[in-house]
Amino acid sequence: MVIMKWLSIILCAGLILFAVSCGDDDPVKPPVDCFSCPPALQDLSHKTDVLNNIEYAYNKRRGDVYDALLDDAFTFFYTEGDIVGGTPVQWGRDVESTATAGLLGAASKIDLAIDWEDGVTWSEEAAGSETWYYTTVFYHFTIKIGDTTYIPNSGSKAQFTVRNAGTPESEHWKLVEFRDLGGPSLVSARELTSTQPSTWGQVKALYR
Numbered sequence: 001m002v003i004m005k006w007l008s009i010i011l012c013a014g015l016i017l018f019a020v021s022c023g024d025d026d027p028v029k030p031p032v033d034c035f036s037c038p039p040a041l042q043d044l045s046h047k048t049d050v051l052n053n054i055e056y057a058y059n060k061r062r063g064d065v066y067d068a069l070l071d072d073a074f075t076f077f078y079t080e081g082d083i084v085g086g087t088p089v090q091w092g093r094d095v096e097s098t099a100t101a102g103l104l105g106a107a108s109k110i111d112l113a114i115d116w117e118d119g120v121t122w123s124e125e126a127a128g129s130e131t132w133y134y135t136t137v138f139y140h141f142t143i144k145i146g147d148t149t150y151i152p153n154s155g156s157k158a159q160f161t162v163r164n165a166g167t168p169e170s171e172h173w174k175l176v177e178f179r180d181l182g183g184p185s186l187v188s189a190r191e192l193t194s195t196q197p198s199t200w201g202q203v204k205a206l207y208r
Helices: 002-021 047-059 063-069 093-106 200-205
Strands: 070-077 090-092 109-114 123-127 130-145 148-152 157-164 173-182 195-198
Touching: 047 063, 047 093, 047 109, 047 130, 047 157, 047 173, 063 070, 063 093, 070 093, 090 093, 093 130, 093 200, 130 173, 130 200, 148 200, 173 200, 195 200
Parallel strands: 070 173, 148 195
Antiparallel strands: 070 090, 109 130, 123 130, 130 148, 130 157, 157 173
């Protein structure tokens, strides 16, 4: 009986240690139901690292990560349906960084995914003496701010353009253009209520 008692105590202690070792004390761990949880922050040595880090920045609410991947010449372009009520056609790096930081700070829930993991096609674009590369991908999100939950229109897409801000020997890719293409059915930002289809640009515009 004494031996069985000690075996029980040892077994319980082992289970406790196992539970502790498997714990995760990361305060910004994304919710378990997130659409896409990037495994790690990437070093931007590959074009797709930019797409990975956009997902990482949103799901981890890391405005500093997003700011770091923006090129100095960055431009965000709204989808055509969003250009109403004084909304600009485009904006630059400073406004993009400020708007995104405001969104990430205000949201109580963010799940964002860009469909790139199964492979994307990059097309070349001449930009002066440089060659930029762009790809068009679907995006999905659930962003809850206050009592409103923003979701994308079905089939929403965005075009991301990247440039090598490093050297041919040591590539360092930056996001230089972000064109929100939206989806087939668009709604005005003025019509958004508790849960409504939206575009990425409409949500960011709340904090510009």
